[in-house]
Amino acid sequence: MTRRPRRLVRVLSSALAAGTLLATAACSDDDGEDGARVSGVAASQVAGKRQTPSPTATLTTDGARAALITEADIEDDWTQVKDTEADNWHDSLLIGRVDVSDFLSAKAQAADCQRLLDSLFDDDLLGRPSGASELRGFEQGDSRLLYQVASYERTDPQDSLNWMANLPEECDEFTVTDDGEQRTVQVVESALPGVGDAREGLRVTVRGRTGGAEVTLTLDVAAVRVGDDAITVTAGGLDGGESDSVQQAVRLGTQRLKDVLAGKTPSPNPSEVE
Numbered sequence: 001m002t003r004r005p006r007r008l009v010r011v012l013s014s015a016l017a018a019g020t021l022l023a024t025a026a027c028s029d030d031d032g033e034d035g036a037r038v039s040g041v042a043a044s045q046v047a048g049k050r051q052t053p054s055p056t057a058t059l060t061t062d063g064a065r066a067a068l069i070t071e072a073d074i075e076d077d078w079t080q081v082k083d084t085e086a087d088n089w090h091d092s093l094l095i096g097r098v099d100v101s102d103f104l105s106a107k108a109q110a111a112d113c114q115r116l117l118d119s120l121f122d123d124d125l126l127g128r129p130s131g132a133s134e135l136r137g138f139e140q141g142d143s144r145l146l147y148q149v150a151s152y153e154r155t156d157p158q159d160s161l162n163w164m165a166n167l168p169e170e171c172d173e174f175t176v177t178d179d180g181e182q183r184t185v186q187v188v189e190s191a192l193p194g195v196g197d198a199r200e201g202l203r204v205t206v207r208g209r210t211g212g213a214e215v216t217l218t219l220d221v222a223a224v225r226v227g228d229d230a231i232t233v234t235a236g237g238l239d240g241g242e243s244d245s246v247q248q249a250v251r252l253g254t255q256r257l258k259d260v261l262a263g264k265t266p267s268p269n270p271s272e273v274e
Helices: 040-048 061-067 106-122 157-170 243-261
Strands: 133-140 143-151 173-178 181-189 198-210 213-226 229-237
Touching: 061 133, 061 143, 061 243, 106 157, 106 173, 106 181, 143 243, 157 181, 157 198, 157 213, 198 243, 213 243, 229 243
Parallel strands: none
Antiparallel strands: 133 143, 143 229, 173 181, 181 198, 198 213, 213 229
């Protein structure tokens, strides 16, 4: 795949179907309770009164790297991959042009849905980071989990979280076409722990054909804002979503980022209790 300007492009071969699998991450409001969720409308209202950012040191490259989760931070049997391997992950099922005829307010809605697919493919769900940015990849069987920590001090990440909050309504189901092949995409809201200053969670499923077989790609996506910095997580694959692992990564990863911004060293022994 030709590299898109200044964006990461990931190339991945799946054991089940060549050229498919994964790439990145979501937001809501903060009530401090596990599993908290806020509707897209409520999220937008809360965003209108943007909360004062959490502790704010400038996130450096070293700090972003220290804030990345490890295998100990997520459930199940995830194995960390080399950074160069994670850099080359990419899912061909996310490539395609959105069918404008699926939408009532065609151009606006289709553009938002196209942005979703493109940003998942390019791993820039909240837009291109304006500061430090680090990512780490994990694999478990045929599933992949990509975790990113980045600074958006010159491009307010809350705007992207507001955009994400509307996607379950705007892009609940639509069609994309690539090389004559049609795929059906569905987007639903998913619950996240009540951490950070704001957060959004989505589940994105793509149904279509690849390698001559009918497949379904399922991605659980999360983004959490801490001041002008954010974490994003994308996990799943052809075997289904990874909601539990995403929630665990969000819960413990947000604390790691907060520790770094407060000048602390994240604990090597993660705990559910803060």
